Amino acid sequence: MPASLSHPPLIHVQAVSAGFDAERPVHRELTLRIDAPGLTLLQGPNGSGKSTLVEVLSGHLPQTAGTVTLAGVDSRSPEASRVRRICRTEPALYPTMTARDHVVFASAWCGADPREGLRRAERHGLGPWLDEAAENLSTGNRRKLWTIVCTCGDFDVVVLDEPFNGLDSASTGVLCEELTEWAARRTVLVVAHRPPEQLAPSAVLTLPGGAAPGAAQDDGIATRPVR
Numbered sequence: 001m002p003a004s005l006s007h008p009p010l011i012h013v014q015a016v017s018a019g020f021d022a023e024r025p026v027h028r029e030l031t032l033r034i035d036a037p038g039l040t041l042l043q044g045p046n047g048s049g050k051s052t053l054v055e056v057l058s059g060h061l062p063q064t065a066g067t068v069t070l071a072g073v074d075s076r077s078p079e080a081s082r083v084r085r086i087c088r089t090e091p092a093l094y095p096t097m098t099a100r101d102h103v104v105f106a107s108a109w110c111g112a113d114p115r116e117g118l119r120r121a122e123r124h125g126l127g128p129w130l131d132e133a134a135e136n137l138s139t140g141n142r143r144k145l146w147t148i149v150c151t152c153g154d155f156d157v158v159v160l161d162e163p164f165n166g167l168d169s170a171s172t173g174v175l176c177e178e179l180t181e182w183a184a185r186r187t188v189l190v191v192a193h194r195p196p197e198q199l200a201p202s203a204v205l206t207l208p209g210g211a212a213p214g215a216a217q218d219d220g221i222a223t224r225p226v227r
């Protein structure tokens with residue numbers, strides 16, 4: 001039986017209009033649907049609305065029309081935080097809190113075993129930095145910590161906006177491995193202008209345009225399978 005008949009879509013954005021000014025939406029009647037686990041790359045020119053879409057998926061930016069569901073759960077409902085993880089572009093860490101305490105705190109938030117988060121931190125090379133305050137970490141190490149705290153515990157859908165910013169080649173490889181592991185049973189949506197070679201998306205979604213909000217756009221989102 002096709003996944004779409006047995007389970008709700010993992011990401012379903014249906015006829016969504018959204019933006020920061022109701023008179024000049026960034027997205028108008030945007031529809032996209034991901035039915036099965038896998039790794040999808042989201043691309044588009046600067047200003048095409050990738051981060052805006054991330055905010056809509058996060059439930060933080062309410063759409064003015066249409067519906068957004070994640071694993072069948074309305075993106076605006078409290079339950080969505082159980083099935084969804086969002087990792088925005090800009091790390092938002094507590095400057096004086098150690099890396100270790102960030103991982104423990106984030107794990108407690110989502111009911112996860114902190115040892116798993118700390119194992120991930122070791123895997124990402126943060127071991128020597130766990131007892132440093134976030135403000136003392138390098139750009140790349142802040143990025144790794146941010147990714148880990150945003151993706152603690154279990155989830156069905158994860159959206160990461162430019163997660164490779166600031167990472168060296170080895171660290172990029174570790175993150176790509178982790179994304180690939182997740183993609184075996186979860187929906188992973190990655191926004192990346194310059195996706196690393198190690199990233200192996202199963203599909204690429206391309207937002208058209210980059211026009212000013214409210215300007216005429218091509219409608220629809222181009223989708224192509226990669227393999």
Ligand SMILES: Nc1ncnc2c1ncn2[C@@H]1O[C@H](COP(=O)(O)OP(=O)(O)OP(=O)(O)O)[C@@H](O)[C@H]1O
Binds near residue numbers: 020048
């Ligand atoms: N907080 C905000 N308030 C008002 N307008 C915003 C805000 N964030 C983004 N916009 C506008 O929304 C439009 C889409 O921006 P968005 O950041 O979603 O594009 P993007 O595809 O992620 O771009 P980039 O590739 O440059 O990161 C732009 O016109 C931008 O100016």
